[in-house]
Amino acid sequence: MRNKFGLIIVLLLIIIFSVVSFRWIKHRIEYAVTDAVFVETEKLAHISFKRVSGKIVKMYREEGDTVKKGEILAEIDPSDYQIQLEKLGAEIKSLSYKKEALEKKLERIKSQLNRKLEISKLSLRQVEEEIKGLTLKLKQIDFRTEQLEKDVNRFRNLAKKDLVPARKLEEMETELKILRTEREALSSRLEQMRINKVIMEKKVKQAKADILKTGELKKEISSIKEKINVLKKQKEDIQNLIKETKLVAPFDGKIAKKYKTEGEVVSSGMPVYAVVSDEEIYINVLLEETKLKGIRKGSKAYIRIDAYPDEVYEGVVEEINPVAAAKFALVPRDVTAGEFTKVAQRIPVKIRITKGNTSLLRVGMSGEVEIKRDR
CATH class of the missing domain: 2.40.30.170 (Efflux pump adaptor protein, beta barrel domain)
Structure with missing residues (x-):
């Protein structure tokens, strides 16, 4: 009886082990x-x-x-970065004042030079107009002198023959002298005007050259602007660095x-x-x-x-x-x-x-x- 009971227990254990083993193997087949x-x-x-x-x-x-x-x-x-920021701010402010001063100087110089150029151009035009007028008068005097010389020669021949009054000849000779004197004066005046024209042309040329020279001032102003822009970028970068002295969480x-x-x-x-x-x-x-x-x-x-x-x-x-x-x-x-x-x-x-x-x-x-x- 005892042997039979022991055999039953062994068989039950074998069955339980078999079931567990089967389930374990099945689980391993179905799951990794x-x-x-x-x-x-x-x-x-x-x-x-x-x-x-x-x-x-x-x-x-x-x-x-x-x-x-x-x-x-x-x-x-952030102290070191704040010192750099203050230094850059002072440098930018200094350059900005310098730029403003140069811009005002440039504006003043340009205004003066432009006015000087206009005056020189106006004076040149006046001289040129006067030369034209004097040249025309000289032509008129030359024409009148030429006609009067012919008349004087003709009247002299007639006066020798007592065909014209001597007084008339004297009047014509006096007029001829006056025309010649006037021509000399006009010629002298014309020469002076031509000299003045050369002077005015030089003044116009010089005024234009002076205006062109302001380009150097413009270059200096442009250079300062570039420096200011560079410093502003540096300032912006320092400001960002100051922000970066605070470490923040990238996410929750x-x-x-x-x-x-x-x-x-x-x-x-x-x-x-x-x-x-x-x-x-x-x-x-x-x-x-x-x-x-x-x-x-x-x-x-x-x-x-x-x-x-x-x-x-x-x-x-x-x-x-x-x-x-x-x-x-x-x-x-x-x-x-x-x-x-x-x-x-x-x-x-x-x-x-x-x-x-x-x-x-x-x-x-x-x-x-x-x-x-x-x-």
């Missing part, structure tokens, strides 16, 4: 199971002062603190790591905080290549995290990396020498969580995943 599971995030930023360096005068957050996008996390002493999240403390001197690019986002968490699975069969994009997955064994998270396969994880190792294996030990490679698989309390998860946590195979 691995414990190479890590909680990751799309947003993990090591934030630093990008272009500024100096002594940290204030740090506002500790590890684990929640932060909002744009919130100030730390500050560097939590402080994962605090690298520095108040009073430390940091260089640009040196990490001060690490900020992680709670909203972009996903599961990174390093799945053995032998378990990839039937795993597709969209395959359903169930995740258990070691820290919360009673919590079951659901998700879907979002991405299957086309390259094995070993290819990204710092020292990848070199099989070209002929030395080779076959090792099952692991393929990174990204799983997006669709159900579960993700606020409990922390980046770096590990666990186990079961991925439903598609037939």
Whole structure:
């Protein structure tokens, strides 16, 4: 009787073991199971002062603190940059005063030179008109003199024969002398006007040359403007640097790591905080290549995290990396020498969580995943 009872117990154990083994094998056929599971995030930023360096005068957050996008996390002493800003401001102001003075001087000189040029041109036109008038008068006198000389010669011949009164001849000779005297005066006046014309032409030419010389003043003003523009850009850059002395959170999240403390001197690019986002968490699975069969994009997955064994998270396969994880190792294996030990490679698989309390998860946590195979 005792032997029969013992046999029944053995048979029950064999049946239970067989059922459990069958279910375990069936589960392994239907699911890819691995414990190479890590909680990751799309947003993990090591934030630093990008272009500024100096002594940290204030740090506002500790590890684990929640932060909002744009919130100030730390500050560097901006004194050096403020001194540079004040120096640039004073230099810009000085150059601006100089530019304004030169512009007023240029305007005054241009006005004077333009007036001088107009006066010279007007004087030149007056001289030219007077020359034209004198030239015309000389022609008229020459014509009248020529006619009068003929008449005088003719009257002299007639006077010798007592055919005309002597008094008439004397009047004509007197008129001829007057015309010759007037011509000499007009000729002298004309010569003087021609000299004046040359002088006026030189004055016009000089006035034009003086106006052209203002180009040097214009170049100087243009050069100062360029310097002011360059300094303004430098000033704008310094203003941006002063803004950058305040380190701000790039997105909503939590402080994962605090690298520095108040009073430390940091260089640009040196990490001060690490900020992680709670909203972009996903599961990174390093799945053995032998378990990839039937795993597709969209395959359903169930995740258990070691820290919360009673919590079951659901998700879907979002991405299957086309390259094995070993290819990204710092020292990848070199099989070209002929030395080779076959090792099952692991393929990174990204799983997006669709159900579960993700606020409990922390980046770096590990666990186990079961991925439903598609037939």
